[in-house]
Amino acid sequence: MATATYTRSATMPCLICEQKNSLEAVVCNTCGAPMALIQEAVAQDRDPCIVTVVGDSNVGKTVYLGMLLDMLSNRADDFEAVPKGAYSVNLQHSVVSHLSMRQFPPKTAMEVDDWHWAYYQVRRRKRTTDTYDLVMPDMAGEAIAAEVANPKTFKVIRSLLEKSAGAILLVDGALAAAGSPQPDFFALKLMSYLDGVIATRGEKKLTTPVAVVLSKGDYCPEVFDDPRSFAQSNLNRLWNICESRFANYEFFATSVVGALAYGSDEYDNVVPYPLHIAPRGVIEPFEWVLTKLQGDCKRR
């Protein structure tokens, strides 16, 4: 989709699926993505890059992305991140508000129009004049799982991944360390799906950068010692497909919670409580993806 081709028209294409919508549309009538994204892209006069944060349900995507955006807004590691549109702040606002009250944010809804979308301009303040326009949606893990299991169930996810300039794949490091094969299998399915979505010629490897991030490192600090070795030992299926089909990938570890405790609600359901917040390894995967993004994402 090229904003340059958009001229005065009675319709406006969705930034994600490129289907036409009326000028008054708030969300795309095809995929449900907010029309504010294309409006912002038109205002910026360039197409943004899409960086998707994907992963299984309950792996920590919302907390990770919310913290990442808040840390960038706080100029972590010399980054300068400017939200384009008030809606872009909703995710980090929700995550920070909940964590500050020692609660986790609610589960991301399956409905696309309930997702948080963030449109940010990001640059390094001192090291380079390059500025990146990024769109980073917070998608429901169950929706991702449904799309991977039955392609085209959630067209917006397919469109997002087709258009992704980079991806951050969160994998539950704590579950993997405990010996569960579930994280490995889900990651394998997701990478295989990505392999099918992003078309390549012949046996050529995909060049889309993928940061594989082992989440919940507070549960298993050993993941920080050597994420690559950890992945090779505990997520071998994922490791193998990365090696076979992807040209640009790297392994990282992250945690946001410093300590976790458990209570119960009125129905005796177990409720986890983040006792204090100590972000670790949040910026590094994003920084790596940024360095791998192609030239189209940068404005000089």
Place this chain on the structure above:
Amino acid sequence: MALKLFSRRRSNDQAAADRHGQYEGLGLPPTFESFQPASLPTLDHDALKRAFQQGRYCAILRDQHQWKDSPQFAFVVSEVHRELEQRMALVPAGTVSIAQTLSAQPGDSEEDIAVEAFLLDIHCVTNARFQHFVDAGGYDMLEHWPEEIWPHLIELEDLTGQPGPRFWRQGRHDVRLAEHPVVGISWYEAQAYSLWIGQHLPKEAEWQMAASWHLHSSTNLVRRFPWGDAMNKKRCNIWGSRIGGTVPASAFPNGAAPNHVLQLVGNVWEWTDTEYSITDGNNRPIVGEMPMHVVRGGAFDTYFEFQATSQFRTGQLALARTHNTGFRCAMNLADANWINGG
């Protein structure tokens, strides 16, 4: 030789004060390729002198009957008193209010605890000091470890499988971090060290008293931070200070409490002697997967500033050996009989 109770000693680190507490941290533990092991210190053959060199000052005072026949005894004891005068500070008596609920909202349940005056280490325990414990075979001295932890002692090893803090190698700390707080140690390791040197971990109420300075006075003044009531990221090392790792335990002299105790807020969380007990707003208990102990003060990676105050309380699994948790030691005033000329 009384401890100077309320003296505000000038910092020896004038250069640091001139930089308004700005320090370059070395960040997280060095990689294997860059690790520089600390050398083995040369210790005296005489057991009493060796104990002094190892920093076991309170143990020397506690076990005086064991040393009194030594010809060096009087001299060493006077040196011990001098060292403790410099390394410890008096925290006066007062009362603290400990939140009992997770949210700690106004009106929530609190426990008021009266705290007697006590002595507290001015600095957190450093890698260099902890090295003495490791070199002396501290991890094999079962008398300093509760029996329930004995089967787990073998798990308390460094990156190369030697007994020691988690991020050490071959039983040695990185020499560049010698004066940084020791981290990667569980509550049990902190407690064992404190017992070895003849001291103890501060109780949570004692720690809060030292940080909040809530004296028995008519003003009812409670400090949110050791230096006052407003966060100042140039007075401590938290996430917003943009250092990204630990700094020497003597850094940020401008963030000291009135009695010159340093870094009660920031740099590393500090183990206390108190088990972590907390409830939700409906009085339902909140517990960890294993026993937890209270940690206080925040660390270099504490993101929310309100989680690095004198009142904020949180917990950590007792066996957790995190990169951002250290400790300091305390001493009962009754054991400091030399203060009153005893």
